[in-house]
Amino acid sequence: MTDFTLEDLDAIIASRAKSSDETSYTQKLVRKGVAKCAQKLGEEAVEAAIAAVQEDRKELTAEAADLLYHLLVVLNVSEVPLKDVMSELAGRTGQTGLEEKASRPRE
Numbered sequence: 001m002t003d004f005t006l007e008d009l010d011a012i013i014a015s016r017a018k019s020s021d022e023t024s025y026t027q028k029l030v031r032k033g034v035a036k037c038a039q040k041l042g043e044e045a046v047e048a049a050i051a052a053v054q055e056d057r058k059e060l061t062a063e064a065a066d067l068l069y070h071l072l073v074v075l076n077v078s079e080v081p082l083k084d085v086m087s088e089l090a091g092r093t094g095q096t097g098l099e100e101k102a103s104r105p106r107e
């Protein structure tokens with residue numbers, strides 16, 4: 001059990017993203033731009049999905065960690081605060097997923 005939170009990781013990522021620390025993976029990735037960050041996010045999502053289908057819980061745990069890290073990087077680069085995402089989720093808690101889906105504007 002750990003009390004490490006997504007907010008903790010988000011704060012570290014924000015700090016590394018604006019640093020010029022050459023030893024930082026985050027700093028190097030962010031410098032490549034949003035398209036590269038988004039590509040990594042997509043790759044990690046696919047790898048997590050494959051691990052789930054293969055029922056490989058150890059691999060899924062590792063890939064889920066990669067996925068959450070890369071999601072936070074993309075949010076940082078896109079200037080979408082994690083707290084806005086959490087507010088969005090909090091706002092949905094009063095309704096079921098199907099009700100939320102039905103309430104979305106039709107395209």
Ligand SMILES: N=c1c2ncn([C@@H]3O[C@H](COP(=O)(O)OP(=O)(O)OP(=O)(O)O)[C@@H](O)[C@H]3O)c2ncn1[C@@H]1O[C@H](COP(=O)(O)O)[C@@H](O)[C@H]1O
Pocket residue numbers: 012013016023024025026027029040065066069070
């Ligand atoms: N949680 C993570 C984390 N998860 C995944 N990754 C990196 O994400 C990369 C994705 O895996 P790949 O197998 O695709 O790696 P790769 O082939 O090196 O990727 P590319 O060369 O294509 O970018 C790996 O290099 C991982 O190290 C992470 N890198 C950093 N963090 C944490 O982020 C914080 C800041 O890290 P630095 O910016 O490196 O200081 C620290 O707390 C780190 O623990």
